Amino acid sequence: MYPRDGISCEDLIKHADSAMYDIKKSGKNNIAVYNKSVHSIFEQQQDIVHELALAIERNELYYEVQPIYDNTGSRIIKAEMLMRWNSEKLGSIPPAQFIPLAESSGLIIQMGWWILNQGCLLSASVPDIKICVNISVAQLIYPGFMDGVNEILRESSAAPSSLALEITETFILQNNPIIADVMDEISGAGLDIIIDDFGVGYSNYDRLKNLPIACIKIDKVFVDSLLGSAIDQEYTKEIIGSLVRLGKTGHFTITAEGIEAVSQLEALRELGCHSIQGYLLARPMLPANFIKIVQQSYSAG
Numbered sequence: 001m002y003p004r005d006g007i008s009c010e011d012l013i014k015h016a017d018s019a020m021y022d023i024k025k026s027g028k029n030n031i032a033v034y035n036k037s038v039h040s041i042f043e044q045q046q047d048i049v050h051e052l053a054l055a056i057e058r059n060e061l062y063y064e065v066q067p068i069y070d071n072t073g074s075r076i077i078k079a080e081m082l083m084r085w086n087s088e089k090l091g092s093i094p095p096a097q098f099i100p101l102a103e104s105s106g107l108i109i110q111m112g113w114w115i116l117n118q119g120c121l122l123s124a125s126v127p128d129i130k131i132c133v134n135i136s137v138a139q140l141i142y143p144g145f146m147d148g149v150n151e152i153l154r155e156s157s158a159a160p161s162s163l164a165l166e167i168t169e170t171f172i173l174q175n176n177p178i179i180a181d182v183m184d185e186i187s188g189a190g191l192d193i194i195i196d197d198f199g200v201g202y203s204n205y206d207r208l209k210n211l212p213i214a215c216i217k218i219d220k221v222f223v224d225s226l227l228g229s230a231i232d233q234e235y236t237k238e239i240i241g242s243l244v245r246l247g248k249t250g251h252f253t254i255t256a257e258g259i260e261a262v263s264q265l266e267a268l269r270e271l272g273c274h275s276i277q278g279y280l281l282a283r284p285m286l287p288a289n290f291i292k293i294v295q296q297s298y299s300a301g
């Protein structure tokens, strides 16, 4: 209602929209009046989505890379691509905030192609390092996902074996035939599949043996428990140790992420964990820095 709910046409429509959204959430067929305090979070999110839709063409997206080391912590074997957004209008927004909105709005499809392409381009500068790209479930079930991946690989002349796709555990381990088919396509094309955030969702160990996975990434919550009480530590070591043993049978490796302390690194090495990622060894960095440290390590032998 003008002027109570806004004085510009744009504001009135936006506020009517958030009142409508409220009704949809509570079961449709109703009337709602705009309420500033209730709706401001929704509107804030709408603003972010609006700006995010323009982010690619405005060149506001960039990425950082975080090295993943072998279990001695001395050699980089993989690297994870982490998307960043510096919005001209909203400033720097953390991925934990913009990725879920990109997923719910569908924008993640376009953003996902962008970062995958960046990963392929980066891979040319660091040929011995596997580049790991996070993939949302919306991308996986997008029709022709693998055709798109193959096209990007072809155009960038990157080898499929230079890439790994990180997919969150919650989606991989549910029994979804579409996702299972795409996973077969990915692995059949020669790309590695990494199960990300392993251990936080509903971990269905039985499904693991039938999946074409190359690696399991143990979530930071487990790595954190290695600094907890004696019983926490013991329990966590048993879990990680059993995953390492499972991996030997199932031919997948184990990466631990979020390592911040030397004692965690030592425990993980003793447990036979294959690779290590965390602030202790390296924080996410701009690609130019990453290429530099990789090349320095080559020349140092």
Ligand code: C2E
Residues within 6 Å of the ligand: 066, 081, 082, 083, 084, 094, 095, 096, 099, 108, 115, 134, 135, 136, 196, 197, 257, 258, 259, 260, 277, 278, 279, 280, 284
């Ligand atoms: P993730 O895939 O679990 O990525 C690891 C996150 O842990 C990153 O946060 C990384 O910066 C952070 N991290 C790494 N080592 C440490 C450590 O030692 N300590 C602590 N406290 N944190 C550490 P970031 O970059 O903020 O990304 C958050 C999440 O956003 C990612 O979690 C991922 O789920 C999502 N994300 C980031 N980039 C992309 C992308 O390109 N596509 C998709 N679909 N999701 C992405």
Ligand code: CA
Residues within 6 Å of the ligand: 080, 134, 166, 196
């Ligand atoms: Ca990840």
Ligand code: CA
Residues within 6 Å of the ligand: 196, 197, 217, 219, 257
């Ligand atoms: Ca993770």
